[in-house]
Amino acid sequence: MKANQSVLVIGGGIAGIQASLDLANRGLKVYLVEKTPSIGGRMAQLDKTFPTMDCSICILAPKMIECFRQPNLTILTYSEVQEVSGSAGNFTVKILKKPRFINVEKCTGCGVCAQHCPVEVPNEFDMGIGVRKAIYVPFPQAVPLKYTIDEEHCLKCGLCQRMCQAEAVDLNQKPEVAHLNVDAIIVATGFELFDAQRRSEYGYGKYKNVLISLEFERLLSASGPTGGHLLRLSDGRIPKRIAFIQCVGSRSLKGGVSFCSSACCMYATKEAILIREHIPECEVYIFYNELKVFGKGYQDFVTGAQTHWGVKYIRALPGEVVQDSKTGDLTLWYEDTIENVTRSIEVDVVVLCPALIPRAANKEVGVILGLELDEHGFFKPKDPLFAPVDTNVLGVFICGYCQSPKDIPESVAEASAAAARAAEVIALSASKEVH
Amino acid sequence: MVAEPKIVAFLCNWCAYAGADLAGVSRIGYPPNIRVIRVMCSGRVDPVFVIRAFEMGADGVLVGGCHPGTCHYVSGNLEAEKRMANTKKLLKLIGLGPERLRLEWISASEGGKFAQVVTEFTEDLRKIGPNLLKAQVNVKAPIPYTKQMISDAVKKTNVQYCLECGKCSGSCPISKVNDTYSPRRVVERSLLGFEEKVLSGTDIWTCLTCFLCSERCPSDVRFPEFVRACRRMAPMEVMEELCAHRGIPMALSRMMINPKIKQDRMGWLPEGAEISKRGDMLYFVGCIPYLDVVFEDFNLELLKIPKSVVKILNKVGIKPAMLSNEKCCGHDMLWTGDLENFEKLAKKNVADFKKTRATKLVTACPECYRTLKKDYAEVLGNFDFEVLHISELLSELVDKGELKFDGGLSTKVVYHDPCRLGRHMGVYEPPRKVITSIPGVGLLEMARNRENAICCGVSSFMSCNKYSKEVRMDRLREAKATGADLLVTTCPKCQIHWKCLTSEKPPISPEMVTMEMRDLSVLVAEAMH
């Protein structure tokens, strides 16, 4: 059995990036597969991160660039794992590289093509609030900084091809299949958001000024669709009062998932502080049930939000959100459980914090790799106590949110843990070779 | 030996009572079967006194007042006249017969008349025979509760999973207008062992049991069912204080438990209606004939509902079986905690259903629908009938193309989801499908529809107060604001509650709105002719 000294990492978010860097920096070969056109994952979509209020992309970009510059690391974006066979120490992996219709060797990332593309579609990176062209990079700090043509919306007008000075557009590009041999595999597929429309009492999808947190984060972001100017989507007005509703779809025995998403109390606090920074006159309310302040620095962060920034925390989950159809203003009904009175409050914008759930695609990944998933769709650790990043398949490891709800520092530490285990597999198979 | 009839009399202080005194002073004898209750005015006599008297076994009731024009309180006796006429209709329906109730004008100087009336009445009653309902029925007595019972109720309804998040109170329509009413606190007290406070308080009677809180509760706490279980263990006095319309409908329902009851309730059936004693499908009418009498003043034409249903059924070729002695489904009994009487009623109804050989039951009342479909099966253990709401049957017919309309109507309607049909049983689309299948009818929706619909504001005739009135008014306003001409619903109770509200004089608030209302079956029947 030949030891390849290489590892496949599935998922290019912060966990996948950290695991890849740990392995590559110690001299092992890493293939980082990501299904969107750029690595970066959720962290790239955030404005700031709690509790340090670091600019998210600013601390992420160096890691992304490090991946790019690391000679041991091969980034395969816009690609998906199709088949896996073999076992620890010798997995054979079939990767499908979806056609970008761009020759990445030639593309300089100059952007002239996008300037001329006539098609505008909602931008996934901005959660559908902003727009992009059919030929696009998902965000300015994308790695690799290469354009991609979205086949579904491309008109095949050829204008980009004509304008591209580097002759990088190849409208006849076909999907490519790559075969890899790796010793170990790390899965880091992250999360998606619970469909907040299922909680119809909050009016998401009906009322323009009811947003979900990730949409709101894009509004707050300097790189977002409004350039970081906080405006109401219905009329462009500057909001004077914003309410956050926690636990939408979380901790529910029906109409949601039963677990706690573990990051929402904190990210709502973060967004609240950002609002107060952007617009000091804007009142911010966070409607919560149990305040999850269990992480390092969390309680101080919340205390600061309350005392220094004046964010108001109300222990109540609102019963409903009602819209004034003329103004787009919203009214929340809730029982303040501390003051023991039911009341309503008028706000300009409501931000829902939906449950963060394992991706539906995890099922497919599970089938391809033979991994067990639990009833929520998280990958099951082999032993929650002693082998939290191992799985039922030897040589396949998991880390980040797809293992269980957690924040960025925990994802990073767990990614290193998965890297350590992968390195152990390689060390073991290498030592077998010696013997 | 035939038992002697017992007469309960309500005599007004100034005339009839004095007349009775004079009979005694003058030594004019009369049968000793009468028991007199003094009231200040015959206008004081609440129909529920009469009904309860019969429920408790009176064979006859006499109401005595001043001659018209001489009432000590000007017009009290005229009110009595109206009421007693109305009550007689109820007595006719329930099978007791209007003859058992007599309203007489007896002046203070008519001692002889008094004696004569009593003698005649007693003789008549001997002929009519005894009230067979006497002493057969026990009014609900509270069960002495145990911690185990509370604990069982908690577990059955998921109450122990409460997260104290307050979403229930934030959703509850009553809580919005009565800001100290909190389903959450009722739950918390129950979990902490403060059951006595919960059971003796008014909070458990305030709940509309509309299920809006449960619909949204993340822990699936079924608060209305918990409330129902608590009501069973709660003292009767609180309930009686909070009961609206003087508890008449419930008293009538209780009387139906008596095996000797023989109602006269089919009078509304139009000429040519095709029904039978036996059939595959049974049309369960519900208490509409009684409600039509009790709420006579509202001019709701409630009897149009069963008339329309029969017409529609006949028109699509169904000859429904019907029960001439149909008993109340027991909904209000169950929801006010009278489980024992509910079970009795339920068993009687099921026995009657079986006699008709029916396999399907169809009803036009959501409360009957839920009760028959869900609660009968739960409480009785087995229930082999398929239960349909008329809207479901009609919707199926629309799908098959069998519902034909000659022409249709030209109107915009807004549909209100009744709690029992909607959130309780999940039937949202069939009524809408039926409405939109009628040519010329445009369907408008209120913002709060389907699982977010707001209760009409009363349940089981409990706790109708200023808060529930605000809820009701709010819903009517919402309906009106859609711009519809008609408010269509599938629940006769909803219509009653709204009409009751808008019939108030003076109106409760200057912004009162009224809307023309129609039951779905009546709308369909109108469009079918």
Added chain:
Amino acid sequence: MEHAEEEVPRIGVFICHCGINIGGVVNVPEVVKYAMTLPNVVYSEDNLYTCSSEGLGKIKEGIGKYNLNRVIVASCTPRTHEPLFRATCEEAGVNKYLFEMANIREHCSWAHMHEPDKATEKAKDIVRMAVAKARLLKPQDELEIEVTPSALVIGGGISGMTSALCLADQGFKVYLVEKEPELGGMLRHLHKLYPTMLNASEGLNKIVGGVKPNKNIEVWTSAVVKQVKGFIGNFDVSVQRGNGETANFRVGTIIVATGADVFEPVGMYGYKKYDNVITQFKLEQLLKDSQLKKPERVVMIQCTGAREEKGRTYCSRICCMEALKNALLVKELYPETDVYILFRDLQTYGKDYEDWHRMAQDRGVKFIKYNLEKPPEVVAGHDGKLTIDVYHALLGEQVQIESDLVILSTPLVQHEDVKELSQILKVPLGPDGFFFEAHVKLRPIDFATDGIYVCGTAHSPKNMAESVSQALGVASRAAIPMAVKRLRTEAITAMVDESLCSGCGTCVKICPYGAIEKDEKGVARVTAVVCKGCGTCGASCPEKAITMRHFTDEQVVAQALAALGRAVA
């Protein structure tokens, strides 16, 4: 080593918009124009995101096109991107120490968001200061060092043992040092571990059973670390046993896994005053030793000594689950016992813990929320029982509970004796007393000092699963330098001009790392690989014989003068 050539500086200034983070406040084009007026600046441009691959490309392009030999990037803090920009300069042929950053974001645009004019003026000043220093920068060389492929793990609890095993399995030698006579740490005292309810002793035996026979792990129990000298790749460690026995080893990396203590809430809720007020930890022991007598009614008080207004302001993460677990165990043992949990916010995070809350609700555990402003009171009741008076925050009512056993859930706290270790290693403790990592988000288990890592409850309160995860994590982090075997060190070190040194020895005494010694001539000499470049010696030398590379006196003074608007001649 110094480069002899003194070339004329040709400075290129790259000013970043950082989206709107800078550009939204500072008038960047104006600063670009201003930069061109400064001495020795031959080129200036603005970029949207200088750190993007596009921006980096522009720097390399500028270096080539304009023959730049000094580069300034005016953007964010050097603490994020300095290594990136330095590497970019190197790639374009400019020594990385000829690069300087001007912080016009954290120190300017972000701090003066509502005063754009003043912010722009300040940005110009900052750029001027950077130019003043850049003109005086000299290229530097870095040293390459070898990394010893062995690790020191301080602490033999679950975290220490897990990282030791993982490193050992990767082929590295590990010295596992534990101050107690046996391995195991806190695990020795625990009863059952959630979420699998494994017996702690079973888990303990399993892992100790893996550590002891491992040929790559050398275990030192009853031993403490006495001294650590050196730097990444070459730490010289002295450990000492209680009996005086000492040993020295050289390791490449150090892992801190020293765990934590349980806070003793003396003076709170009647602790130590009443016998039947105990800690959750003590309850754990009683359950483990089957010593718990049947209580009638147990009241657990969460957040005892935690989440305070001052002092221990943090949440200790594990106490809510501990309480739920123990409540369920008590109910299992004694089903008729009433259990109350008085809490503030129930920390049932993650995938499984909400289910435990429901299990407790199912078993009839009663939950009462109290607020920080009105904590419960515990006073003596009748017959040796206690009366707990608590304001039920969600009912708005005062509730009284009679109990014969009160359990206080207290936080984990840092060990009393850890200050010594933190000084030995020269690693910091945070405001909560736990070890303070290099970067809270992206370097959670590294220390700022290269080659030293931290995991487990030494870092912050956490449960067993989380400790194991972090322990595996540090095994990866520590393996990196040990696997690549050679590292380059920073060139920012001190240098003594022997001709000026008078041999006073001030610098020798003052150096916190012991990097300076007097040589055979009595003249001070700096060991560059040990020197961390702090500059304390440079500031104390009476003869001005010490030069701090890259932070020379001239450079610093030039920046100060530039700040005050005095141009440097």
